[in-house]
Amino acid sequence: AQSVTQPDIHITVSEGASLELRCNYSYGATPYLFWYVQSPGQGLQLLLKYFSGDTLVQGIKGFEAEFKRSQSSFNLRKPSVHWSDAAEYFCAVGAYGSARQLTFGSGTQLTVLP
Amino acid sequence: DAGVIQSPRHEVTEMGQEVTLRCKPISGHDYLFWYRQTMMRGLELLIYFNNNVPIDDSGMPEDRFSAKMPNASFSTLKIQPSEPRDSAVYFCASSLNQRGGRTDTQYFGPGTRLTVL
Secondary structure, three states: OEEEEEEOOOOEEOOOOEEEOEEEOOOOOOOOOEEEEEEEOOOEEEEEEEEOOEEEEHHHHHOOOEEEEEEEEEEEOOOOOOOOHHHHEEEEEEEEHHOOOEEEEEOOOOOOEO | OOOEEEOOOEEOOOOOOOEEEEEOOOOOOOOEEEEEEEEEEEEEEEEEEOEEEEOOOOOOOOOEEEEEEEOOOEEEEEOOOOOOOOOOEEEEEEOOOOOOHHOOOEEEOOOHHHHHH
């Protein structure tokens, strides 16, 4: 069965600093990978997704993620964090080569200091 | 587009009562998903539908939980009887079938926060 690990429960960065959120997956075939963001009291919003092709994926709000098969990772990055980026971030993997049955990681809470 | 709509946004009920959560997917989407989010278990897929037909309900925790989709624009998740351990945020999401599901994007509603006393 597929699984996703987000090793960092909580990360704090200063506004303007760079950000990297870690995601490791376990899946036997080519994974379909996603990053979602959840603001307080809101649903999940898709930041970016990887299905195939270029391993560096660009998303909304200035985020990007890089798929590294050798490391089973799909880390999320942003060069300069804004206060509005404070939220919880979820990595997910699509099961059975599909984007329908998603398995989510436990999430990383991001705090942004002024 | 209005996005996925869920109601109510908050529900407080007493143990043993029936609870019904409602979802209106994005118009034209043919897949609908119900998720549950708790601190202990994170975000879990409960059930999903394709063209109003349940495809996989293996995530439904118990027989107390049931979900229906009578038409393309409406789905319900019912808990009867409710228990305190059902307290969670329940999300509905919808997607449009593209290329056999390989590139579908799920769009989430704002969720219903359920508290069972």
